[in-house]
Amino acid sequence: MRLWMLVAATIVLSFISLFIGAIDIKPSDLLDWDSDKTQIFLMSRVPRLMAIILAGAGMGISGLIMQSLSRNKFVSPTTSGTLDAAKLGIVVSMVFFTSVGYMEKILFSFTFALIGMMIFMRLLESIKFKDVIFVPLIGIMYGNIIGAISTFIAYEADVLQSVDTFFLGSFTLVVSGRYELLYVAVPAIILAYLYANKFTVAGMGEDFAKNLGLSYRTVLNLGLVLVAIISTTVVLTVGIIPFLGLIVPNIVSLYMGDNLRKTIPHTIFLGAAFLLMCDILSRLIVYPFEIPVNTTVAVIGSAIFLVMLFRGKAYAKK
Amino acid sequence: MIEIKGLSKSFGKKPVVENVSLTIQPKAITSFIGPNGAGKSTLLSMVSRLLDSDTGEVFLDQSDVKKMKSNEFAKRVAILRQSNHLNVRLTVRELVAFGRYPYSKGRLTPEDEEHIDRAIEYMTLGDMEQKFLDELSGGQKQRAFISMVIAQDTEYILLDEPLNNLDMKHSVQIMKILRKLVDELGKTVVIVLHDINFASVYSDRIVALKDGRLVKDGPTNDIINSEALREVYDMHIPVQEQDGCRICVYFNSHS
Ligand SMILES: Nc1ncnc2c1ncn2[C@@H]1O[C@H](COP(=O)(O)OP(=O)(O)OP(=O)(O)O)[C@@H](O)[C@H]1O
Ligand SMILES: [Mg+2]
Numbered sequence: 033m034r035l036w037m038l039v040a041a042t043i044v045l046s047f048i049s050l051f052i053g054a055i056d057i058k059p060s061d062l063l064d065w066d067s068d069k070t071q072i073f074l075m076s077r078v079p080r081l082m083a084i085i086l087a088g089a090g091m092g093i094s095g096l097i098m099q100s101l102s103r104n105k106f107v108s109p110t111t112s113g114t115l116d117a118a119k120l121g122i123v124v125s126m127v128f129f130t131s132v133g134y135m136e137k138i139l140f141s142f143t144f145a146l147i148g149m150m151i152f153m154r155l156l157e158s159i160k161f162k163d164v165i166f167v168p169l170i171g172i173m174y175g176n177i178i179g180a181i182s183t184f185i186a187y188e189a190d191v192l193q194s195v196d197t198f199f200l201g202s203f204t205l206v207v208s209g210r211y212e213l214l215y216v217a218v219p220a221i222i223l224a225y226l227y228a229n230k231f232t233v234a235g236m237g238e239d240f241a242k243n244l245g246l247s248y249r250t251v252l253n254l255g256l257v258l259v260a261i262i263s264t265t266v267v268l269t270v271g272i273i274p275f276l277g278l279i280v281p282n283i284v285s286l287y288m289g290d291n292l293r294k295t296i297p298h299t300i301f302l303g304a305a306f307l308l309m310c311d312i313l314s315r316l317i318v319y320p321f322e323i324p325v326n327t328t329v330a331v332i333g334s335a336i337f338l339v340m341l342f343r344g345k346a347y348a349k350k
Numbered sequence: 351m352i353e354i355k356g357l358s359k360s361f362g363k364k365p366v367v368e369n370v371s372l373t374i375q376p377k378a379i380t381s382f383i384g385p386n387g388a389g390k391s392t393l394l395s396m397v398s399r400l401l402d403s404d405t406g407e408v409f410l411d412q413s414d415v416k417k418m419k420s421n422e423f424a425k426r427v428a429i430l431r432q433s434n435h436l437n438v439r440l441t442v443r444e445l446v447a448f449g450r451y452p453y454s455k456g457r458l459t460p461e462d463e464e465h466i467d468r469a470i471e472y473m474t475l476g477d478m479e480q481k482f483l484d485e486l487s488g489g490q491k492q493r494a495f496i497s498m499v500i501a502q503d504t505e506y507i508l509l510d511e512p513l514n515n516l517d518m519k520h521s522v523q524i525m526k527i528l529r530k531l532v533d534e535l536g537k538t539v540v541i542v543l544h545d546i547n548f549a550s551v552y553s554d555r556i557v558a559l560k561d562g563r564l565v566k567d568g569p570t571n572d573i574i575n576s577e578a579l580r581e582v583y584d585m586h587i588p589v590q591e592q593d594g595c596r597i598c599v600y601f602n603s604h605s
Contacts, residue, residue, distance in 0.1 A: 103437060229456030233448060235438050239400050239431055244451040244502075245424025289439040289482055293456065 038301035045308035054320045083211045085304040090217040090262040092303025095277025100235035108277035109263040111168040113175035117148025120182045127189040146260040220261045228292035275333025357406035368562040381549035382542045384559035398429035424452035428502040432510040442494045443479040449501030469501035488515040509541045525552040550574045558582040
């Protein structure tokens with residue numbers, strides 16, 4: 033697959049995404065700058081598109097970095113407790129630090145995501161049995177434990193509902209003014225690209241990395257910080273997008289390998305295009321209503337994941 | 351020159367390297383030999399900073415290796431470990447190119463490309479340079495790793511059993527290349543070998559370890575004789591002279 037094909041697909045899908053929806057907007061309607069339709073277009077359709085692209089690209093990159101640093105193809109933010117830890121951060125800030133504002137809540141969430149991820153990486157280092165299925169299963173279990181803690185705390189403190197509104201996570205709620213946090217992912221993605229070679233070297237393992245003079249721990253920590261930033265912003269604005277961080281980097285790896293300098297651009301556009309496609313399907317299947325994009329992603333994503341598991345066993349093994 | 355002074359390492363209570371001191375002669379091939387578990391890999395890992403020693407120091411041209419900057423160290427000393435599980439899908443050429451990482455951080459200059467080309471040519475990997483590592487056989491992979499270490503172009507090259515997985519032809523080829531690196535480019539090579547005949551034919555000096563201790567250290571001919579080898583391996587190893595080389599014929603010997 034060539035990069036330009038993915039870019040072209042992203043552009044075409046973006047165009048489709050902008051012009052479907054309950055209210056019929058045609059490109060020609062936009063000529064009238066003050067019309068209601070133009071307003072809807074700018075306040076709702078454009079933000080939604082940006083959110084989808086950033087979330088798709090961001091989740092893809094997060095997965096890619098995690099897989100490289102953990103040296104395991106089946107690790108991703110959704111299967112390693114990262115997002116559950118981010119949620120726990122919000123719960124803790126709501127219950128124990130009631131006075132803090134939105135920004136502080138986000139910082140809490142980010143910090144918890146980072147710590148949650150670091151604990152998971154430690155866990156991975158200490159288990160012997162790094163099976164293709166075993167690792168994501170442990171990650172999901174670990175996430176569920178953190179999730180249970182969140183729910184317990186939230187339930188006891190009677191804030192379950194306000195927590196849930198924090199995580200409703202759907203693109204329907206994305207309107208201008210509610211999604212701008214996602215732009216924080218942009219510098220994180222750029223940094224990931226600038227550090228691509230370092231991540232690749234770190235992915236070769238500690239001994240190779242040290243032999244090549246890389247400060248392994250620093251790069252590892254930087255990578256985890258980037259993943260925590262990206263996944264926290266995504267989960268706080270559009271909710272949990274399962275499987276994307278798992279399948280997109282794996283597909284790219286299949287045809288391009290694991291040299292991050294080369295694979296990051298592909299991961300960005302494949303992630304964006306994949307999420308756009310899922311979102312368009314979500315809006316068309318029960319038109320004029322929508323099904324949550326997370327559901328569509330989960331259905332398509334799990335199917336692709338299963339195919340990868342059965343067909344890719346040979347390639348995924350060490 | 352690498353000076354090893356009183357190096358020790360224990361895992362738990364078990365000492366695996368005990369008070370080893372020796373000097374690695376520059377511009378020469380030094381072979382480490384000894385039985386399984388003697389501590390050869392552990393010693394090499396400590397010299398190359400992959401593993402911290404419990405006590406003792408390693409000096410590289412008078413400076414303590416622990417105090418050197420990682421990146422500077424990587425331009426002077428390269429190490430290839432005994433087994434390498436690389437589950438990263440890189441092409442052979444990409445892997446070899448990462449040998450230039452200490453210099454270019456991945457932005458390859460024309461000079462880097464030259465080093466990469468030469469290293470690939472040395473290991474005759476030209477016709478598979480675009481293949482992914484996971485599509486190679488064990489021996490081909492091993493040659494790709496060696497090629498990467500050669501591209502790193504360091505004064506000191508430390509190789510832990512690099513002939514693992516290699517057939518006779520490629521083993522000979524690699525030993526000849528190492529000889530060339532030493533004789534023509536003035537590199538210093540330290541290599542762990544189990545096949546004492548390769549050690550005998552190609553190395554200038556031999557260091558023998560046993561149970562974590564240094565038992566022999568000297569020019570090749572001082573070590574390749576039946577008495578010295580008995581001390582190392584506890585077995586009778588007849589040595590024959592052939593075309594000016596000492597060959598050990600141990601295949602049907604008894605202890
Ligand atoms: N990480 C470790 N933890 C515990 N013990 C270890 C570790 N690494 C090595 N050892 C022990 O240290 C001893 C020396 O190991 P080392 O790998 O240095 O031997 P070696 O001379 O390279 O052997 P071989 O020829 O089999 O490669 C062995 O008894 C081994 O069991
Ligand atoms: Mg060894």
